Amino acid sequence: MHAPVLLKQVVDLLRVRPGGVYVDGTLGGGGHAEAILRAMGEGGLLVGIDRDPEALGRAADRLQHRASKCVFEQGNFADMKAIVQRHGIGEVDGIVLDLGMSSDQVDTARRGFSFQHEGPLDMRMNPEQQATAASLLATLDERELADLLYRLGEERASRRIARAIVAERAASPIHSTVQLAELVARVKGGPRGRIHPATQTFQALRMAVNRELESLEAGLEDGTALLRPGGRMAVISFHSIEDRLVKRTVAQHEGRWESLAAGGRRWEGRMPQVRRVTRKPVVADEEEVRANPRSRSAKLRVWERI
Ligand SMILES: C[S@@+](CC[C@H](N)C(=O)[O-])C[C@H]1O[C@@H](n2cnc3c(N)ncnc32)[C@H](O)[C@@H]1O
Numbered sequence: 001m002h003a004p005v006l007l008k009q010v011v012d013l014l015r016v017r018p019g020g021v022y023v024d025g026t027l028g029g030g031g032h033a034e035a036i037l038r039a040m041g042e043g044g045l046l047v048g049i050d051r052d053p054e055a056l057g058r059a060a061d062r063l064q065h066r067a068s069k070c071v072f073e074q075g076n077f078a079d080m081k082a083i084v085q086r087h088g089i090g091e092v093d094g095i096v097l098d099l100g101m102s103s104d105q106v107d108t109a110r111r112g113f114s115f116q117h118e119g120p121l122d123m124r125m126n127p128e129q130q131a132t133a134a135s136l137l138a139t140l141d142e143r144e145l146a147d148l149l150y151r152l153g154e155e156r157a158s159r160r161i162a163r164a165i166v167a168e169r170a171a172s173p174i175h176s177t178v179q180l181a182e183l184v185a186r187v188k189g190g191p192r193g194r195i196h197p198a199t200q201t202f203q204a205l206r207m208a209v210n211r212e213l214e215s216l217e218a219g220l221e222d223g224t225a226l227l228r229p230g231g232r233m234a235v236i237s238f239h240s241i242e243d244r245l246v247k248r249t250v251a252q253h254e255g256r257w258e259s260l261a262a263g264g265r266r267w268e269g270r271m272p273q274v275r276r277v278t279r280k281p282v283v284a285d286e287e288e289v290r291a292n293p294r295s296r297s298a299k300l301r302v303w304e305r306i
Helices: 007-014 031-040 053-062 064-069 077-085 103-107 133-139 142-153 158-171 177-188 199-209 212-226 240-254 286-291 293-297
Strands: 021-024 045-050 070-074 092-098 227-237 256-259 265-268 274-276 299-305
Touching (some): 007 299, 021 077, 031 064, 045 053, 045 064, 045 077, 053 103, 077 092, 077 212, 133 199, 142 158, 212 227, 240 299, 286 293
Parallel strands (some): 021 092
16 A cells, blocks of 8 residues: 655644645545545545546545545546536645655556566556557657656666667567666666666656646646635655756745846736745655655645735
8 A cells, every 4th residue: 555655744734624625636545635634623625636546446445434525536636726616616725746656556567657567668647548658659759758758857868768769669669667677777787776777767758648747837836826825735746856846836926026127126926925834845754764765755845825
């Protein structure tokens, strides 16, 4: 089962209150949702969203005992405003996004997220969507592949890997996780230290298949707009590309005064306005990292609508 990260910190920093309305945009295994529901006590409502119907089913089972306070929706958190509006909700007290994939997804070989399990190169969080990792690998040209690996995986060997993919697919299609992992390991040299050489390639493909940055950008805007004054949004990211986007978006909503050459000053910032609750991102303590290695790279940022 998926172990939720920074659980106590999320509940505390969201200041979950009895009777409030909350959105969990990445329901996954339902760990954060369950803790929020517990802190809500009697009353209130939690809207749980996930793109992945399998995750939604599992979380709904887990949260059955609190079903009267939950609604579950399969969808993208980028559309959360429309989703909650369908339930007659115009503003909410708190939102959590716990980005990336769940252990349940990674450990299911047929979903194709892991280079450690032999499986099809799928990586779709929502299996109704068309593009898979295999279809991207088969159709993008060498330059597009290199750009993707560099931009979304910060992969320094992006050009060499892209060249090897194009050469390999000319001989036979690349359709399995292990086939791709071995190809990347051949290009970069075998595993060094803890990190498998294909880690960044898999991250980049997964982010491209699921258009994760586009969703995050929209989700941060929609979520912030949905908060009632005093409402809070908590986002957990797992790598620097996501964290930078979160940090930048919050800074834009925080705004700042800009001095004008002609004198006076002008407010530079987006509406609605927010204040940061966390100055620096909250990270897992040693104990959590020992118990759940996935928490090692987690960064939690929280802000409040004013
Ligand atoms: C890290 S897991 C969440 C785990 C969850 N917080 C828990 O405690 O069990 C991330 C989940 O978010 C879902 N997800 C990722 N991006 C999404 C998006 N844009 N919209 C909706 N769900 C998304 C994934 O399918 C996955 O189930």
